[in-house]
Amino acid sequence: MIPKATPKPRSIDLSNRARMLVSCPDQPGIVAAVSRFLYEHGANIVQSDQYTMDPEGGLFFIRIEFDLEGLNERRDRLKADFALVAEQFSMKWSITRASRKKRLAIFVSKEDHALLELLWHWQSGDLDAEIAMVISNHNNMRELVEPLGIPYHYIPVTADTKAEAECRQLELVSGQVDVVILARYMQIISPKFIEHFPNRIINIHHSFLPAFVGGKPYAQAYNRGVKIIGATAHYVTEELDGGPIIEQDVQRVSHRDNVDDLKRIGRHIERTVLARAVAWYVEDRVIVHGNKTVVFS
Structure with missing residues (x-):
């Protein structure tokens, strides 16, 4: 054991x-x-x-x-x-x-890098919060999470079961967590779910918003021939990838980098950007004003 x-x-x-x-x-x-x-x-x-x-x-x-x-x-x-x-x-x-640790629910799909970064920060004491649960539409991360004593909930999502899955997710998180972290959770969150957590759902988007909104942003970036790629941590609103931005970062790339290279480079940016944003949230360093934030980092 x-x-x-x-x-x-x-x-x-x-x-x-x-x-x-x-x-x-x-x-x-x-x-x-x-x-x-x-x-x-x-x-x-x-x-x-x-x-x-x-x-x-x-x-x-x-x-x-x-x-x-x-x-x-x-x-x-x-x-x-x-x-x-x-x-x-x-x-x-x-x-x-300050002594009351905020309770986090982390949503994740198949990619583990953003989740692992949060777990590492939590284990080292740099993320002063309680990870109340991890919820995933895949079972891949269970062996990473459960040995740490963190409850893991597998809730599959299909087009036909999405509404039912969200109801189950809400049952788990409502009244149990302060904030929901989308650590590369590759599902769109419904307005009904967002209503329960206004400015309390943090997403990591794998582009430097407002560029390349929506799906496959690295492919979009490659097709556009960009020389800089980035990642954005933001609050989730009904506007897709349009909520108040908490943190961003970038890294230079070149014509030699293909889509897979951009994804590999981007993973490093995503994990650090999300970890900073979550840490600032749990330390009460973020104030939302309209569709912007003031961050006392």
């Missing part, structure tokens, strides 16, 4: 650490008000990042990590008090405990 593998624990004590994400119309006094609020409640700011789209009339974004003794007992009161500050500045905001 293969022993269960567990991720290495993080060395930093996160039991009293929280993360605050804020977006609001830019105006004077936002940073002062948030900082004063945290100071008056006895919190110590350990990291702060901010960005403004335009100091005059634009939107302002801020991410703050802070430590607060007795956070678990004081969190509800903290949120109730901060709602008054938020109302003053018309803020969209959240406060989350």
Whole structure:
């Protein structure tokens, strides 16, 4: 019997650490008000990042990590008090405990490289999350996943059974996970499924979007004779490959590379891009605005 593998624990004590994400119309006094609020409640700011789209009339974004003794007992009161500050500045905001690991469901088909990268990051402790389950329309990955103590669910999908398969998937993930990761899951997600996870489904698309949307992007790239290929991690929306982009990367190629070469090179880009995007999500570093994101990486 293969022993269960567990991720290495993080060395930093996160039991009293929280993360605050804020977006609001830019105006004077936002940073002062948030900082004063945290100071008056006895919190110590350990990291702060901010960005403004335009100091005059634009939107302002801020991410703050802070430590607060007795956070678990004081969190509800903290949120109730901060709602008054938020109302003053018309803020969209959240406060989350850093110690609460987000639960991931990873969807995968036949290719293993994106899944393996996430598993490696998880085992090394670099992905501070809980992989609640892996769901696949093939049985190929079971021997990779189950020895790690991660539940593996095989749900085959055909044109005739797609709706039934999605219902089964929803039964498994609803109320059980925070985010769904499509690690080269080669099925289109229906609007009904997306409704249950708005801006909580992350896909890796094997092209530098918006170029080469849809199927066989490497063949499209080869036929176009591109000199750079890439990969894009994005949130899934009803528009195919059109959701808010979280992360992208590229690599140079040449006329000597055929379609198989592009696929081989692309796999390395895909795995790193997806791993970065997922890590940033679980660390509350991504704010969605319209069809864009602000990422405090």
